[in-house]
Amino acid sequence: MTLRERATGWLRDRWPLRPERWRSPLRGPWLTAVFGLVLLVTLPIVVATGLLSYMAYGPQFGQAIPGDVGWLRLPVFDWPTHPAWLYQLTQGLHVGLGLVLVPVVLAKLWSVLPRLFAWPPVRSVKHLLERLSVLLLVGSILFEIGTGLLNIQYDYVFGFSFYTAHYYGAWVFIAALAAHLVIKFPALVAALKSRSLRTELRTSRADTQQEPQDGGLVATTPTKPTISRRGALGMVAGGSALVGVLTVGQTVGWLRPLALLVPRGLDPGDGPNGFPVNRTAAAAGITASDIGPMWTLQLAGATRVALDRARLAALPQHTATLPVACVEGWSTTQEWTGVRLRDLARLAGVDEPTAARVRSCERDGGFNSAMLQGNQVLDPDALLALRVNGADLSPDHGYPARVIVPALPGVHNTKWVRSIEFLA
Ligand SMILES: Nc1nc2c(c(=O)[nH]1)N[C@H]1C(S)=C(S)[C@@H](COP(=O)(O)O)O[C@H]1N2
Numbered sequence: 001m002t003l004r005e006r007a008t009g010w011l012r013d014r015w016p017l018r019p020e021r022w023r024s025p026l027r028g029p030w031l032t033a034v035f036g037l038v039l040l041v042t043l044p045i046v047v048a049t050g051l052l053s054y055m056a057y058g059p060q061f062g063q064a065i066p067g068d069v070g071w072l073r074l075p076v077f078d079w080p081t082h083p084a085w086l087y088q089l090t091q092g093l094h095v096g097l098g099l100v101l102v103p104v105v106l107a108k109l110w111s112v113l114p115r116l117f118a119w120p121p122v123r124s125v126k127h128l129l130e131r132l133s134v135l136l137l138v139g140s141i142l143f144e145i146g147t148g149l150l151n152i153q154y155d156y157v158f159g160f161s162f163y164t165a166h167y168y169g170a171w172v173f174i175a176a177l178a179a180h181l182v183i184k185f186p187a188l189v190a191a192l193k194s195r196s197l198r199t200e201l202r203t204s205r206a207d208t209q210q211e212p213q214d215g216g217l218v219a220t221t222p223t224k225p226t227i228s229r230r231g232a233l234g235m236v237a238g239g240s241a242l243v244g245v246l247t248v249g250q251t252v253g254w255l256r257p258l259a260l261l262v263p264r265g266l267d268p269g270d271g272p273n274g275f276p277v278n279r280t281a282a283a284a285g286i287t288a289s290d291i292g293p294m295w296t297l298q299l300a301g302a303t304r305v306a307l308d309r310a311r312l313a314a315l316p317q318h319t320a321t322l323p324v325a326c327v328e329g330w331s332t333t334q335e336w337t338g339v340r341l342r343d344l345a346r347l348a349g350v351d352e353p354t355a356a357r358v359r360s361c362e363r364d365g366g367f368n369s370a371m372l373q374g375n376q377v378l379d380p381d382a383l384l385a386l387r388v389n390g391a392d393l394s395p396d397h398g399y400p401a402r403v404i405v406p407a408l409p410g411v412h413n414t415k416w417v418r419s420i421e422f423l424a
């Protein structure tokens with residue numbers, strides 16, 4: 001034996017994660033491929049809806065984050081106003097599906113642990129490249145899950161912009177996933193064909209046998225199975241179902257008591273204004289005098305107009321049932337009444353606005369202004385709402401007046417509106 005062989009042999013025997021340590025008889029290419037197939041079908045939906053959310057924020061106005069993404073720029077289009085639940089659907093899918101898939105991602109990682117910690121870590125240049133792509137893949141998905149989870153819990157522990165990090169992290173993940181697919185697709189197909197799902201779902205623990213040795217995933221010194229493959233798949237599916245049940249209440253109102261993961265409390269109170277509040281008037285620094293009897297709405301366009309609340313309430317009113325759909329995944333659909341934005345544009349002398357800038361009474365902070373596209377101003381259901389569910393807006397929901405536009409990301413439905421400037 002050469003010195004080199006002896007040295008690597010010595011290291012290998014002392015490597016705490018050496019192959020003999022992974023002893024589950026369930027690990028094997030087929031099980032890994034089943035988890036892989038589930039993720040292959042679903043993760044692209046999470047990625048696509050995430051990128052759509054970026055588009056919905058209005059990158060053409062520089063109000064999507066990060067603002068300048070260089071050659072990663074996506075095609076610019078006006079985010080539609082129909083169907084009104086479009087952003088509720090895309091963002092609900094992004095956050096909801098992202099959460100539901102966490103158990104599957106963890107199971108997939110568990111299934112390939114022996115390979116992640118294989119010894120020697122690198123055998124050839126090709127092997128090195130393959131391992132680098134896996135490192136980026138695993139690193140980026142854990143990063144996206146971690147930042148996403150922290151964000152929906154409003155826990156900005158990290159010292160960087162969530163949006164910027166989550167956006168670039170997504171592109172690392174997209175690139176690594178593409179490379180992984182090119183490398184692994186033939187193995188995925190072969191592994192899926194190697195066993196029948198139906199048979200596995202009928203196999204008890206006592207009858208559970210290892211997959212044939214593959215020189216990687218399948219244990220060389222297996223223990224007896226403590227669970228069948230059917231049981232393992234059921235456990236992962238059950239974990240996903242549990243997360244799903246704890247999540248749907250974010251959108252489906254009557255299931256809200258089950259939404260244990262929502263950070264803003266389970267009970268938004270009752271009455272016409274009894275629905276979730278993202279930022280309260282107090283948290284936004286809105287004072288009683290900001291929204292008291294002296295409040296007026298300032299309109300600007302071809303002319304300037306100031307309207308107090310009584311004059312606004314005397315204008316033709318329109319009612320529409322529309323969701324507030326927050327980027328953090330929760331949404332709530334209510335019946336809003338107020339003045340059409342296009343009527344206000346006309347009052348300001350702009351019949352065909354190409355955009356509008358809405359400002360709130362807040363002194364500073366990221367939420368005190370939002371740009372709307374022309375189609376978002378002109379939609380017949382786009383409102384400056386004064387009332388919700390038949391009652392005046394509460395201060396927390398934006399009294400004296402708030403914007404509510406179909407399919408608009410929640411954050412741009414500005415509350416406590418002070419001024420609207422219509423651009424021609
Ligand atoms: N002026 C102002 N408008 C705002 C906000 C804010 O903080 N300030 N929060 C936005 C966000 S992020 C969301 S999701 C919705 C929530 O509306 P709600 O609190 O009435 O449910 O309001 C939006 N409008």
Ligand SMILES: [Mo]
Nearest residue numbers: 326327410411
């Ligand atoms: Mo939001």
